[in-house]
Amino acid sequence: MSNRKLLCPVLVTVALFTTVLAVASIRKRLDSRTVKPPLVSARQNPIVAPSTTGQAYVRAGQLWPQLRWHLKALGDRIEKPGKERITIAGTIKRAGDSQALPMALTLEFPDRLRLTVQDGVQQRVVTFNGQAAASVGSALTSSERELIETLVYDTAEHFFGGQSRGTATRSLGEHFRLDNDAQVNGRGPFYDVYQTTEQVRHAIPPRLQTKLYCFNSDTHLLERVSYELERNGSRTAVEIRINGWHKVQDQQVPVQIIRLENNQAAFMLTFNSAAITTKVDDGAFGN
Secondary structure (H helix, E strand, O other): HHHHHHHHHHHHHHHHHHHHHHHHHHHHHHHOOOOOOOOOOOOOOOOOOOOOOOOOOHHHHHHHHHHHHHHHHOOOOOOOOOOEEEEEEEEEEEEEOOOOOOEEEEEEEEOOOOOOOOHHHEEEEEOOOOOEEEEOOOOHHHHHHHHHHOOOOOOOHHHHHHHHOOOEEEEEEEEEEEEHHHHHHOOOOEEEEEEEEEEEEOOOEEEEEEEEEEEEOOOOEEEEEEEEEOOOOEEEEEEEEEEEEEEOOOOEOOOOOEEEEOOOEEEEEEEEEEEOOOOOOOOOOOO
């Protein structure tokens, strides 16, 4: 009987000790789990992991959840092969021009451009192959380099391509109203705003540039891009306005792109027609 009395406390002690060890083990496993981070705030500055496959197309599953709506609104042409090239006919009016000039524009994802401007009997051709810019006949002017930046870098296609390449991106928030819109009519559109920082390769010299991309909160389409440039020791405020989005072959294409510098129009492109085709290795971009 005495042995039983001694055995009971021992068994109870062992059971309690085993329970404590089990709870501690479970707690340790819970504490070591990878916790899913919250949506990005203005205080965070995450860098999207670059694609290890070298795939040029954008994968919706690799984007932040809130960006997938913007990608879906644009169409699927940068997500899979077959619709990479857009051929556009229209006009361009630059600061100092007496009238708009005919132009032909070919854009091919990712980051390729060929622009032809007809000024009377003279024709000017500017190209960009994703790495280097060039022109036919004479050296590129500074305004032509700014044209390339606007038509290649300041676009929804480049923004989403940058997410796949690992461009440093920051979400500043959703449903913002821009000051100038509120001042004009008190009820301007609302925007989801993202900040990126990346190198602009075709600039001389190449520069690291921070930009704000403003997507319309209702349509989910890119409408504004803004940033500052330093020229001769002074700052120039740049704003790109992308207007008149409409569907061409089930893909969204704008009607007008305006570049403002210190609130003055530097140039305006108006698109009269557009066609979407597959990419072609025809050397159109100076490859």
